Amino acid sequence: MKSIKTTSLEQTFKFGEKLAEDLKSNIIGLNGDLGSGKTAITKGIGDYFGIKNITSPTFVVMKIYKTLKNNSKIKNLVHIDCYRLETYDALLDIGLSDYINDNKNLIIIEWADKISDYLPKDTIYVNFRLGTHENERIIEY
Ligand SMILES: Nc1ncnc2c1ncn2[C@@H]1O[C@H](COP(=O)(O)OP(=O)(O)OP(=O)(O)O)[C@@H](O)[C@H]1O
Numbered sequence: 001m002k003s004i005k006t007t008s009l010e011q012t013f014k015f016g017e018k019l020a021e022d023l024k025s026n027i028i029g030l031n032g033d034l035g036s037g038k039t040a041i042t043k044g045i046g047d048y049f050g051i052k053n054i055t056s057p058t059f060v061v062m063k064i065y066k067t068l069k070n071n072s073k074i075k076n077l078v079h080i081d082c083y084r085l086e087t088y089d090a091l092l093d094i095g096l097s098d099y100i101n102d103n104k105n106l107i108i109i110e111w112a113d114k115i116s117d118y119l120p121k122d123t124i125y126v127n128f129r130l131g132t133h134e135n136e137r138i139i140e141y
């Protein structure tokens, strides 16, 4: 497992762009405390695919964005936030497995540990920790 330290929101965003450039899986699971940068990195990944309007899906569980990048195999970015979920049922109802099984989708899941039993083996997990300074974040991936 690799790890980097970022010291600003912008650096975490940029790391998201880099991760998107060299994607190893269509499913990315993000874990880490409240305010640790999960939505920030998602915005960076989205930016790589030409999506500029990502906002946290905490209250709606899932948001779908069309990618705007030419020649990309990825056509949709599906952003999920499990923070408020008690069980997997809500995601079953939404049809998450259909989204997962369509490799034109890039699925990014905040609080992914809550549903890791249901995620494919090749899911890439990215873990966030707060550093010692206010704007420091340790990102393991
Ligand atoms: N190095 C950093 N990387 C990312 N965010 C940072 C950093 N330093 C400070 N911040 C601040 O931390 C917050 C990160 O918020 P973000 O919404 O990305 O967290 P989150 O992990 O998605 O939280 P939640 O679990 O509530 O969804 C922002 O307010 C951002 O300005």
Ligand SMILES: [Mg+2]
Pocket: 038, 039, 040, 056, 110
């Ligand atoms: Mg968030």
